[in-house]
Amino acid sequence: xxxxxxxxxxxxxxxxxxxxxxxxxxxxxxxxxxxxxxxxxxxxxxxxxxxxxxxxxxxxxxxxxxxxxxxxxxxxxxxxxxxxxxxxxxxxxxxxxxxxxxxxxxxxxxxxxxxxxxxxxxxxxxxxxxxxxxxxxxxxxxxxxxxxxxxxxxxxxxxxxxxxxxxxxxxxxxxxxxxxxxxxxxxxxxxxxxxxxxxxxxxxxxxxxxxxxxxxxxxxxxxxxxxxxxxxxxxxxxxxxxxxxxxxxxxxxxxxxxxxxxxxxxxxxxxxxxxxxxxxxxxxxxxxxxxxxxxxxxxxxxxxxxxxxxxxxxxxxxxxxxxxxxxxxxxxxxxxxxxxxxxx
Amino acid sequence: xxxxxxxxxxxxxxxxxxxxxxxxxxxxxxxxxxxxxxxxxxxxxxxxxxxxxxxxxxxxxxxxxxxxxxxxxxxxxxxxxxxxxxxxxxxxxxxxxxxxxxxxxxxxxxxxxxxxxxxxxxxxxxxxxxxxxxxxxxxxxxxxxxxxxxxxxxxxxxxxxxxxxxxxxxxxxxxxxxxxxxxxxxxxxxxxxxxxxxxxxxxxxxxxxxxxxxxxxxxxxxxxxxxxxxxxxxxxxxxxxxxxxxxxxxxxxxxxxxxxxxxxxxxxxxxxxxxxxxxxxxxxxxxxxxxxxxxxxxxxxxxxxxxxxxxxxxxxxxxxxxxxxxxxxxxxxxxxxxxxxxxx
DNA sequence: AGACAGATTTAAACCGGTTTAGAGGTCAGT
DNA sequence: ACTGACCTCTAAACCGGTTTAAATCTGTCT
Numbered sequence: 133x134x135x136x137x138x139x140x141x142x143x144x145x146x147x148x149x150x151x152x153x154x155x156x157x158x159x160x161x162x163x164x165x166x167x168x169x170x171x172x173x174x175x176x177x178x179x180x181x182x183x184x185x186x187x188x189x190x191x192x193x194x195x196x197x198x199x200x201x202x203x204x205x206x207x208x209x210x211x212x213x214x215x216x217x218x219x220x221x222x223x224x225x226x227x228x229x230x231x232x233x234x235x236x237x238x239x240x241x242x243x244x245x246x247x248x249x250x251x252x253x254x255x256x257x258x259x260x261x262x263x264x265x266x267x268x269x270x271x272x273x274x275x276x277x278x279x280x281x282x283x284x285x286x287x288x289x290x291x292x293x294x295x296x297x298x299x300x301x302x303x304x305x306x307x308x309x310x311x312x313x314x315x316x317x318x319x320x321x322x323x324x325x326x327x328x329x330x331x332x333x334x335x336x337x338x339x340x341x342x343x344x345x346x347x348x349x350x351x352x353x354x355x356x357x358x359x360x361x362x363x364x365x366x367x368x369x370x371x372x373x374x375x376x377x378x379x380x381x382x383x384x385x386x387x388x389x390x391x392x393x394x395x396x397x398x399x400x401x402x403x404x405x406x407x408x409x410x411x412x413x414x415x416x417x418x419x420x421x422x423x424x425x426x427x428x429x430x431x432x433x434x435x436x437x438x439x440x441x442x443x444x445x446x447x448x449x450x451x452x453x454x455x456x457x458x459x460x461x462x463x464x465x466x467x468x469x470x471x472x473x474x475x476x
Numbered sequence: 477x478x479x480x481x482x483x484x485x486x487x488x489x490x491x492x493x494x495x496x497x498x499x500x501x502x503x504x505x506x507x508x509x510x511x512x513x514x515x516x517x518x519x520x521x522x523x524x525x526x527x528x529x530x531x532x533x534x535x536x537x538x539x540x541x542x543x544x545x546x547x548x549x550x551x552x553x554x555x556x557x558x559x560x561x562x563x564x565x566x567x568x569x570x571x572x573x574x575x576x577x578x579x580x581x582x583x584x585x586x587x588x589x590x591x592x593x594x595x596x597x598x599x600x601x602x603x604x605x606x607x608x609x610x611x612x613x614x615x616x617x618x619x620x621x622x623x624x625x626x627x628x629x630x631x632x633x634x635x636x637x638x639x640x641x642x643x644x645x646x647x648x649x650x651x652x653x654x655x656x657x658x659x660x661x662x663x664x665x666x667x668x669x670x671x672x673x674x675x676x677x678x679x680x681x682x683x684x685x686x687x688x689x690x691x692x693x694x695x696x697x698x699x700x701x702x703x704x705x706x707x708x709x710x711x712x713x714x715x716x717x718x719x720x721x722x723x724x725x726x727x728x729x730x731x732x733x734x735x736x737x738x739x740x741x742x743x744x745x746x747x748x749x750x751x752x753x754x755x756x757x758x759x760x761x762x763x764x765x766x767x768x769x770x771x772x773x774x775x776x777x778x779x780x781x782x783x784x785x786x787x788x789x790x791x792x793x794x795x796x797x798x799x800x801x802x803x804x805x806x807x808x809x810x811x812x813x814x815x816x817x818x819x820x
Numbered sequence: 821a822g823a824c825a826g827a828t829t830t831a832a833a834c835c836g837g838t839t840t841a842g843a844g845g846t847c848a849g850t
Numbered sequence: 851a852c853t854g855a856c857c858t859c860t861a862a863a864c865c866g867g868t869t870t871a872a873a874t875c876t877g878t879c880t
């Protein structure tokens with residue numbers, strides 16, 4: 133006994149008007165007498181009518197959904213604190229507009245481009261979020277070719293026809309370095325993210341620049357990969373240096389927490405022997421021992437703004453301005469302390 | 477210059493047949509001459525024709541999508557290692573069938589039921605995954621009322637018309653306890669998840685039962701909430717007991733890692749003074765110091781199987797059997813060690 | 821040659837909305 | 851009373867597929 137949902141035809145016959153009039157009334161189009169509109173709305177209400185997404189999708193050629201492609205590969209997804217909060221922010225906008233969020237997870241075997249192609253070919257979505265932006269990101273051209281509107285998270289370095297929602301990673305990174313300088317550190321190392329990522333190089337160049345402004349050079353810059361395993365390895369290499377750094381700035385919390393473990397496993401005390409800072413302020417950052425000094429952005433807000441921006445585009449706006457979010461804030465905890473005395 | 481995708485009518489005229497024949501050929505229906513089928517398929521191929529999801533959705537009344545509702549509230553989402561991998565597993569099945577995964581994130585203001593209602597009313601999906609199953613879960617009746625097929629992750633305790641995909645949490649928990657018993661521990665405490673959740677009570681009852689089988693009683697059972705903050709609090713309470721436990725078994729890794737931090741902050745050495753074990757084997761478990769002894773399940777596989785099972789239902793199967801996944805395996809690392817000598 | 825069964829194929833309705841062209845009605849101006 | 855302008859509303863086409871009823875084409879049998 134499936135309960136049939138009322139269609140627009142049911143509403144029409146109940147209100148004693150034509151289908152077309154009902155459609156006009158429900159969409160608030162002008163050209164109908166107010167009395168008729170009221171009558172139709174009342175009828176729709178009594179019947180509990182809800183528009184059929186499927187029918188609307190077909191006739192107006194819109195999906196009423198936005199898409200997000202995520203690569204699963206290097207467990208990137210698996211404990212990234214960014215996406216869940218970002219997605220929640222996106223949803224907070226979509227749910228008020230009756231839109232849905234379609235997720236495409238690209239598995240190991242295929243290229244990320246396939247994810248976008250699938251979304252485009254199946255016409256599942258009206259636009260997509262372009263996350264984890266890379267330098268000379270080929271996905272931009274791909275999306276242009278596919279005719280799929282997009283919003284980039286961060287600003288691409290090449291030409292891009294899409295609006296960008298950006299959060300400047302540099303002030304946060306600078307604040308961390310500044311904080312360490314004030315604690316007296318001079319041998320500060322960095323564990324960066326993969327240089328292919330825009331946000332990774334933004335962080336590492338801010339790291340270098342801030343040190344340079346203080347007349348210092350990095351003790352070392354190791355390329356990490358944002359994963360805990362990579363963080364461990366990079367940390368081991370840094371700790372094996374002839375002149376061990378007294379502080380390490382990581383490009384994200386996962387690497388930092390793993391690095392913290394590696395340092396402790398090597399017999400070092402944090403922060404007495406080594407100061408450690410992360411980036412993201414993920415949930416565990418506050419609760420590991422010692423609490424991790426890090427930088428806090430607002431991924432939920434990022435999601436909200438990205439969704440709003442993408443929707444402007446989807447709604448047909450021609451010139452959608454970029455949006456700059458407030459930069460991430462330094463959160464000082466116990467993992468950073470005054471520089472140890474030189475042993476020399 | 478938007479490139480128009482070819483429609484079934486284009487294919488029909490190119491092949492010199494009617495729309496209906498094309499539809500038959502493309503769906504492999506019998507009743508067409510083989511030569512005609514070949515001709516049509518060739519024409520479709522040359523035109524690069526792809527079916528329109530929207531049109532198909534409307535005419536066959538299916539969404540070709542499955543739904544997942546997630547509550548964002550207690551940061552549950554934010555660093556849960558289960559969902560990302562689970563979702564990846566689901567996607568690995570959906571992508572081969574041209575289905576999409578629609579995510580509904582329920583934000584703080586509304587009830588979880590609203591998420592399912594939205595999916596049902598908008599007819600966005602053909603079925604949903606019911607995760608984080610609770611005792612006497614009201615969502616089961618809701619989904620029955622909404623007429624939305626579902627698969628439950630874990631077996632509900634009441635009557636349920638839906639197939640269940642289960643992963644028995646008890647062997648893993650028992651293995652942890654057994655491991656601690658073999659190390660000589662006798663005062664073992666447990667930090668449980670919220671008792672409303674089926675998997676939380678499964679773990680805590682297995683904990684109690686395994687101890688009982690060895691003639692022991694729990695040193696204490698604290699109710700946690702699966703979050704790091706909750707893990708910290710529960711740990712502090714346990715450490716303040718007159719007879720401090722020598723080992724703590726946590727219902728998930730997040731609480732365990734937070735508890736590890738709390739123990740270290742309290743000046744204890746793990747595992748010399750206190751053994752700690754988690755559940756999930758999340759990415760960081762391996763890399764904190766000391767590495768966390770925990771229990772590893774396979775959420776990716778869980779996702780695959782759940783998607784397959786739900787699809788059987790969606791495809792119209794009447795009797796879909798439950799599926800039992802292989803239980804989680806103990807992973808021994810450094811956070812568990814021999815019980816400290818009694819000080820008395 | 822005509823009848824008939826069986827195999828192919830087509831035309832048209834249908835899914836539930838949106839949109840356009842035009843029909844019908846009202847009213848003021850002449 | 852006639853005309854044109856304006857307002858309100860309807861009929862029908864359309865989006866791109868699926869599906870059903872019926873038409874057409876074979877070939878066989880009498």
